[in-house]
Amino acid sequence: MIDVHRQAFKEEAYELLSELESSLLELEERPEDEELIGRVFRAMHTIKGSGAMFGFDDIAAFTHEVETIFDMVRNGKLKVTKKLVNLTLQARDLIKSMLDGSDLGNGGDLDASFQIISGLRELAGEAPPEAPAEASDEPVAVPVASEATYRIRFIPGHHLFTCGSNPLTLLAELRDLGPCNVVAHTGGFPSLEEIDPEGCYVFWDIILTTSRGEDSIKDVFIFVEDDCEVKIEKIADYGPDADNADYKKLGEILLERGEISREEMDSVLGEQKRFGELAVSKGIVEQQSVMSALVEQQHVKEVRQAVQQAESASSIRVPAERLDVLVNLVGELVTVQARLTQTAASRGDAELVAIAEEVERLTGELRDSALNIRMLPIGSTFSKFKRLVRDLSSELGKEIEMTTDGAETELDKTVIEKLNDPMVHLIRNSLDHGIELPEVRQAAGKPRQGTVHLAAVHSGDSVLITITDDGAGLDKEAIRAKAVEKGLITATAELTDKELFNLIFAPGFSTAKKISSVSGRGVGMDVVKKAIEALRGSIDITSVRGEGATITVRIPLTLAIIESLLVKIGNDSFMIPLAMVDECVELTREDVARSHGRNLAHVRETLVPYIPLRERFRVAGNPPDIEQIVITQVNGTRVGFVVDNVIGEHQTVIKSLGRAYKNVEGISGATILGDGSVALILDVPQLVQSVEAEAA
Amino acid sequence: MDELTLKRIKHPKKDGIEELKVSGGLNIAEAARFREALIDALAAAPKTLQLNLNEVTEMDLTGLQLLCSAHHSALSAGKSFKIVDQNEVYIRVASEAGFERHVGCPRDNNSSCIWVGGAH
Numbered sequence: 001m002i003d004v005h006r007q008a009f010k011e012e013a014y015e016l017l018s019e020l021e022s023s024l025l026e027l028e029e030r031p032e033d034e035e036l037i038g039r040v041f042r043a044m045h046t047i048k049g050s051g052a053m054f055g056f057d058d059i060a061a062f063t064h065e066v067e068t069i070f071d072m073v074r075n076g077k078l079k080v081t082k083k084l085v086n087l088t089l090q091a092r093d094l095i096k097s098m099l100d101g102s103d104l105g106n107g108g109d110l111d112a113s114f115q116i117i118s119g120l121r122e123l124a125g126e127a128p129p130e131a132p133a134e135a136s137d138e139p140v141a142v143p144v145a146s147e148a149t150y151r152i153r154f155i156p157g158h159h160l161f162t163c164g165s166n167p168l169t170l171l172a173e174l175r176d177l178g179p180c181n182v183v184a185h186t187g188g189f190p191s192l193e194e195i196d197p198e199g200c201y202v203f204w205d206i207i208l209t210t211s212r213g214e215d216s217i218k219d220v221f222i223f224v225e226d227d228c229e230v231k232i233e234k235i236a237d238y239g240p241d242a243d244n245a246d247y248k249k250l251g252e253i254l255l256e257r258g259e260i261s262r263e264e265m266d267s268v269l270g271e272q273k274r275f276g277e278l279a280v281s282k283g284i285v286e287q288q289s290v291m292s293a294l295v296e297q298q299h300v301k302e303v304r305q306a307v308q309q310a311e312s313a314s315s316i317r318v319p320a321e322r323l324d325v326l327v328n329l330v331g332e333l334v335t336v337q338a339r340l341t342q343t344a345a346s347r348g349d350a351e352l353v354a355i356a357e358e359v360e361r362l363t364g365e366l367r368d369s370a371l372n373i374r375m376l377p378i379g380s381t382f383s384k385f386k387r388l389v390r391d392l393s394s395e396l397g398k399e400i401e402m403t404t405d406g407a408e409t410e411l412d413k414t415v416i417e418k419l420n421d422p423m424v425h426l427i428r429n430s431l432d433h434g435i436e437l438p439e440v441r442q443a444a445g446k447p448r449q450g451t452v453h454l455a456a457v458h459s460g461d462s463v464l465i466t467i468t469d470d471g472a473g474l475d476k477e478a479i480r481a482k483a484v485e486k487g488l489i490t491a492t493a494e495l496t497d498k499e500l501f502n503l504i505f506a507p508g509f510s511t512a513k514k515i516s517s518v519s520g521r522g523v524g525m526d527v528v529k530k531a532i533e534a535l536r537g538s539i540d541i542t543s544v545r546g547e548g549a550t551i552t553v554r555i556p557l558t559l560a561i562i563e564s565l566l567v568k569i570g571n572d573s574f575m576i577p578l579a580m581v582d583e584c585v586e587l588t589r590e591d592v593a594r595s596h597g598r599n600l601a602h603v604r605e606t607l608v609p610y611i612p613l614r615e616r617f618r619v620a621g622n623p624p625d626i627e628q629i630v631i632t633q634v635n636g637t638r639v640g641f642v643v644d645n646v647i648g649e650h651q652t653v654i655k656s657l658g659r660a661y662k663n664v665e666g667i668s669g670a671t672i673l674g675d676g677s678v679a680l681i682l683d684v685p686q687l688v689q690s691v692e693a694e695a696a
Numbered sequence: 697m698d699e700l701t702l703k704r705i706k707h708p709k710k711d712g713i714e715e716l717k718v719s720g721g722l723n724i725a726e727a728a729r730f731r732e733a734l735i736d737a738l739a740a741a742p743k744t745l746q747l748n749l750n751e752v753t754e755m756d757l758t759g760l761q762l763l764c765s766a767h768h769s770a771l772s773a774g775k776s777f778k779i780v781d782q783n784e785v786y787i788r789v790a791s792e793a794g795f796e797r798h799v800g801c802p803r804d805n806n807s808s809c810i811w812v813g814g815a816h
Contacts, residue, residue, distance in 0.1 A: 161724050161757065161758060162724070166756065166757075167757060168756070168789070168792055168793060171792060171793065182792075182793070183794050184794040184795050186761075186764045186795065186811070189761055189764045190765060190768070191768050191769040191772060192735050192738065192762070192768075192769040193735065193769065195731065195761070195765045197727035197728045197730065198724055198727050198728070198758060200761075201761055202761055202793070
């Protein structure tokens with residue numbers, strides 16, 4: 001049981017840490033933003049509190065130090081500086097590594113924590129901690145209580161005003177703790193002739209809902225407690241069992257407050273009228289007391305309703321594996337449904353067909369919503385990159401700002417995860433090779449600060465992610481020289497810009513003269529391309545020398561189901577992802593004879609190379625007289641695939657081939673057709689690559 | 697802090713109304729003076745004392761208490777007491793102090809409480 005809670009805490013903490021990171025980065029830009037400071041403080045506070053509760057004492061102790069500093073910032077005693085943000089970011093990383101290592105009993109790096117704490121204390125103008133070991137022995141604050149409502153009766157002493165105290169500031173402090181209703185009792189004031197103008201006659205009933213606990217309320221009254229009467233009672237909390245929005249009856253509240261006695265209440269309750277009216281008309285209580293009690297009733301009702309609403313609108317946490325199981329099951333269902341539809345149609349039974357259609361409709365809806373559940377906005381990945389850009393630019397001595405667009409664009413969770421590494425590579429490249437040093441930029445008449453813009457946008461069944469920098473752009477001559485040197489092209493080859501730029505995705509290609517720690521080892525770009533292609537995506541570069549470069553990555557929305565073109569070779573079925581298909585043309589025996597075995601087809605005055613799949617996959621039998629060429633577009637080049645027949649479009653649920661077939665070239669997966677047979681999904685880019693490699 | 701000035705005006709159009717115009721800071725240092733002025737004005741008012749708070753720049757609890765007390769005295773003298781020209785200082789302080797309410801105090805037998813219906 002404990003493990004479950006610890007796990008839940010870790011998940012929450014990871015979320016808080018990533019929120020903390022983005023808040024800190026924003027704070028660096030807007031150091032005066034109190035809301036942001038508050039957010040940082042709350043994140044630290046929550047990590048500390050729940051960390052201590054679940055036995056992460058080292059984390060709690062360390063976070064406490066950082067929280068203390070931010071408490072000072074929050075109270076205006078300390079200014080937000082770059083140094084503070086730096087230290088806090090380091091602290092955040094350390095907390096993360098403590099969390100990572102917590103399962104291994106690894107308490108985190110004491111040295112690092114000592115350094116960060118010393119740094120922070122120095123900023124705060126305090127003495128550094130005596131020894132690292134003692135830092136983690138610090139008492140940990142009691143975990144915060146959950147929300148509760150308190151009734152406070154505050155009766156100031158008669159001479160409170162003359163002592164220089166102002167109850168209004170106390171009331172304001174209470175309001176800071178949470179939603180608060182204040183009712184002053186004004187009934188007991190003497191007339192003008194008798195009143196002491198400097199005396200205090202008023203007293204208050206305050207109904208306060210706070211999560212800060214009773215002690216924080218007591219703290220408010222700490223300087224006046226000798227002169228005043230303060231009574232604090234907890235009247236409601238909002239734990240799991242408080243599921244009822246109804247609150248105590250008016251009579252009960254008055255009874256609790258000591259305004260009436262039990263006998264009086266019973267005597268009133270004997271009659272069938274509204275309690276408040278009756279009690280007043282009987283002269284048991286003052287109208288004001290009733291009103292104050294009514295305020296309490298209303299307050300608790302409102303908070304309870306708000307809590308209920310928050311609960312019903314909140315989300316639930318489900319492990320990703322369970323979602324994957326669901327999506328897999330839906331995939332199976334889609335397959336079975338296709339079989340049902342096919343069988344029903346062949347039987348010619350109208351009733352069965354009707355049922356099959358109903359099942360088809362429901363399955364379609366189920367498929368869409370199951371896939372939707374896995375959709376996540378790409379924004380969380382973007383904010384990770386923000387940190388990357390910040391750290392890298394200071395490492396490289398460059399001034400770089402990152403802007404983003406379309407952070408709300410949704411993508412399948414698995415796609416987002418797999419997209420992370422290639423994106424990191426691409427951004428590193430932009431920072432390292434693209435954006436120039438500030439002095440160079442100034443000399444070129446550009447602003448000192450470079451910009452990297454990340455944008456995501458939906459385009460059909462894909463998402464386009466663009467990385468644009470305003471750096472130096474790609475050096476065509478350098479690429480050409482390098483490609484010739486590596487033997488990728490001949491010295492006289494005529495290449496379009498696009499073809500030239502595509503060369504940088506070749507394995508081992510790097511034009512950087514010096515290898516830096518950031519990039520330039522020449523392993524980046526081909527790995528990036530492979531990773532993007534594994535996601536059935538494509539990558540494209542445009543660049544103008546001196547003005548910058550734009551890298552466009554096109555990624556399908558989901559990996560689970562794709563639209564594809566079903567084709568046949570002999571008795572075997574194959575799928576070609578529809579997103580890559582341009583057109584289909586016929587290939588006759590005469591066409592083949594005319595091209596003299598060169599596998600080139602004439603399509604509207606241009607030559608399109610094709611790959612005869614029957615040969616490639618060694619399918620037995622003879623091809624029909626008229627074959628079909630499915631022309632695809634891969635990274636800007638058109639390549640045809642020769643098949644026997646084109647059947648049509650198909651919703652394809654992708655099944656992986658399993659470990660045994662992992663290394664099969666040219667096939668990216670399989671699917672099951674309506675009649676139960678298997679169709680293989682073609683890996684178009686890889687097929688083209690391997691054929692090109694054989695030809696070279 | 698603006699100095700407190702208290703000015704009595706005979707209402708030009710309607711008979712029976714005495715107006716007390718309060719300007720400046722109404723705080724504990726001035727509470728005694730304010731009380732005297734209220735007593736005098738109430739005595740001078742034939743039927744109604746109206747308090748003009750338009751130019752109040754500061755107000756504390758002693759001020760609020762005296763308003764209530766003046767209402768109390770007016771009721772016992774069979775006169776009425778009301779506040780005209782409330783400005784935001786007055787409205788804010790009354791609301792912060794929890795003086796706004798829906799029913800008057802027990803002495804308020806003719807629903808003339810100055811706080812009822814909010815000080816708005």
